[in-house]
Amino acid sequence: MADITIEERKKIKRHDMPNQDQFVRRGNFDEVALGYSEETARQEAERCLQCKDPKCTKGCPVGVLIPQFIKALREGDMISAVHWMKVKNNLPAVCGRVCPQEIQCEGSCILGKKGQPVAIGRLERFVGDYELRHRTCPPVKATETGKRVAVVGSGPAGLTCAVDLGRDGHDVTIFESLHGPGGVLMYGIPEFRLPKGIVQSEISYAVECLGISIRTDHVIGRTFTLDELLAEYDAVFLGTGAGLPSFMKMHGINLNGVMSANEFLTRVNLMKAYRFPEYDTPVKIGKKVAVIGAGNVAMDAVRCCLRLQSLQEQKTGGDAGEVHIVYRRSCDEIPARMEEYHHAVEEGVIFDFLTGPIEIMGNGNGAVHALRCVKMRLGDPDQSGRRQPVAIEDSEFDLEVDTVIMALGTRPNPLVFVDAPGLERTKKGTAVADAATGRTQKPRVWAGGDIVTGAATVISAMGAGKRAAADMNKFLKGEAPW
Numbered sequence: 505m506a507d508i509t510i511e512e513r514k515k516i517k518r519h520d521m522p523n524q525d526q527f528v529r530r531g532n533f534d535e536v537a538l539g540y541s542e543e544t545a546r547q548e549a550e551r552c553l554q555c556k557d558p559k560c561t562k563g564c565p566v567g568v569l570i571p572q573f574i575k576a577l578r579e580g581d582m583i584s585a586v587h588w589m590k591v592k593n594n595l596p597a598v599c600g601r602v603c604p605q606e607i608q609c610e611g612s613c614i615l616g617k618k619g620q621p622v623a624i625g626r627l628e629r630f631v632g633d634y635e636l637r638h639r640t641c642p643p644v645k646a647t648e649t650g651k652r653v654a655v656v657g658s659g660p661a662g663l664t665c666a667v668d669l670g671r672d673g674h675d676v677t678i679f680e681s682l683h684g685p686g687g688v689l690m691y692g693i694p695e696f697r698l699p700k701g702i703v704q705s706e707i708s709y710a711v712e713c714l715g716i717s718i719r720t721d722h723v724i725g726r727t728f729t730l731d732e733l734l735a736e737y738d739a740v741f742l743g744t745g746a747g748l749p750s751f752m753k754m755h756g757i758n759l760n761g762v763m764s765a766n767e768f769l770t771r772v773n774l775m776k777a778y779r780f781p782e783y784d785t786p787v788k789i790g791k792k793v794a795v796i797g798a799g800n801v802a803m804d805a806v807r808c809c810l811r812l813q814s815l816q817e818q819k820t821g822g823d824a825g826e827v828h829i830v831y832r833r834s835c836d837e838i839p840a841r842m843e844e845y846h847h848a849v850e851e852g853v854i855f856d857f858l859t860g861p862i863e864i865m866g867n868g869n870g871a872v873h874a875l876r877c878v879k880m881r882l883g884d885p886d887q888s889g890r891r892q893p894v895a896i897e898d899s900e901f902d903l904e905v906d907t908v909i910m911a912l913g914t915r916p917n918p919l920v921f922v923d924a925p926g927l928e929r930t931k932k933g934t935a936v937a938d939a940a941t942g943r944t945q946k947p948r949v950w951a952g953g954d955i956v957t958g959a960a961t962v963i964s965a966m967g968a969g970k971r972a973a974a975d976m977n978k979f980l981k982g983e984a985p986w
Contacts, residue, residue: 510553518620519548526850531814533695533778536847537601545630549578551622555614560624563612565967566664568592570609570624573631586635589628590643594667595660595706595966597636598689600629601698603963604841636705642713646673651980654679654737656724656920659687660962661953662743663707664969665976669741670714672977677737678711679722682774687745689962691770694804695778696811697844725919730927730949739948739976742935743969746914746954752796756864761872765795765805765911772808787812790906791825794875796861797911798831798838801959803845805909806853827853828903832860832880832893856903858882860895864908874902916955934958942972947986950976 522538523529529536540548552574560570569588576584589596605611605625613621635641651674655666658680666676684690689703711718724730724744733740749764751757771787772778791813795806806827813825829848831838834857838845849855858880867873879899882891915933926946928936935944935951942950952968954960978984 508550513551513553514615514619516547516551518551518623519544519626521623521626523847526847529696530810530851531818533811535699536696539633540626540630542630545627546578546580548623549574549627551615552578553614559612559614560609560622564592564609565961565963566592566970568609568628574622574624574627577627577631582631582634582638583640585631586641589631590635590641592970593628593966594643594664594710595632596628597632597702598660598698598706599963599966600625600627600632601702602693602961603628604961606841606843608963632706633702636702636709639709643667643671643710645670645714648675649673649980651675651739652677652737653976653980654733654740655743656733656740657681657687657743657745657953657955658685658707658718659689659743659745659953659965661745661955661965661969661972662687662741663710664966665741665743665950665952665973666716667710667714668970668973669976670710670716672973672980674977674980676714677717677719679724679728679733680718680720681723681744683720685718685720687743688747691773692766692801692804694769694772694808696807697804700773723919725922725924729922730920730924730946734948738980739950741942741969741972741976742920742944742949742951742955743953743965744917744920744955745965746916746934746959748915748917748933749910750912750914751910752861752912754861754863756866756872759864759866759872760870761790761906762864762908762910765797765801765909766914768805768909769801769808772812777808777812789813791823792828792905793825793907793909794828794830794861794903794905795909795911796830797913798829798833798840798845799911799913800840800844802829802831802911803840803848805911807844807848807851809907809909810851810853828905829853829855830859830861830875830877830903831855831857833891834858834882837882837890858893860893861908862900865902872906872908874904875908876900876902914954914959916958920955932958940971941975942968943975943986948979 573588609624610621749766793809809827863876865874879896880893883894937951942952950972952972953965
């Protein structure tokens, strides 16, 4: 496209993301968003105003050089687009799919003040996918320093920290508790939102180029203690995330058919339920499911349930099931991304808003039979500004279900703190670490991501890993004493 004026750029409409048909996709685990074509990506890139003071970059937790990569993209210089992207972002194909851009980079875009922001996330995905196909800008390892670093956890915080330290010339080993790397990217996010092949390609590309070792099936706090790692390595980064689920305190919580969203999503991903019937997974959910909560994890869980039911219907020819989101506030308060909510609505998820669960009813044989609920109304705002839900008197009713999935947030697993004197925790179980550097109170130990903040976003965890890696590099080179 020939050079155009700023006013002309402002008139270009934002380009929609092509998606799988809503009736087709509920019967498979294939990725819902199909991605931009090269032509569409370049047309969307034309909308960028190339601001002198780019608010979008300031809105990104890792500081991606957004105007630079978009300018290169619209000029057709894909190698430069990849280069500018990867100056700050080690996992662009992942971030382009799962980051909440609407409240970060796109939420800061100047075009969004009076219209629609540039689709930065979709362009990031396009550039990231191009690089995975062509591998034009592999990460390069600096001169080896002789320093050894252990990174505990291979999720977004750990991977980012490991790659940055590998680039700096350090010998990095990642310790992962499960049998494959990726953490929440592999086991917590469904295939239809983040394909496993994308995650595996991003990881293998980086670690192979930088010579990073990955030791799976190692649970720090059990296989090795933190002090044992410190005896062998010069520095340790803790990026173990927040995988310990929360449950409501109510009667019936121990019935068969009650599980956390973490457990459910890990089963679906680990047991490859998304490849049913090739893998006849033991994940059984029955005909009627209630997911309690309305965050992104709840949306992932309920949409997985919908697909498992549809696949089972295809196999047996049975009747369609029901999947419910039970949420005590209204649609306006849901914490999930609007895109995920709209996809769930299109696919047929039933939303029971202003509904509070109070008891799980059994069938007499130890299994779930129904979820007893009460209707709610929104009362006065609390100190956080959110209106508190208040139960409506005499409004109880029973929702007949076979499975109840709790999606109510998570906290860090305490195992890493076992036999780790000096590693402090808050009352919520999160590690105490400096926000700017990731340093903990324990010498030569850094921490970042959900283990410090509690459950948050992939990109915020990556930002924490990047900040910690920068400080660790200075320490390892003798430029910043402990």
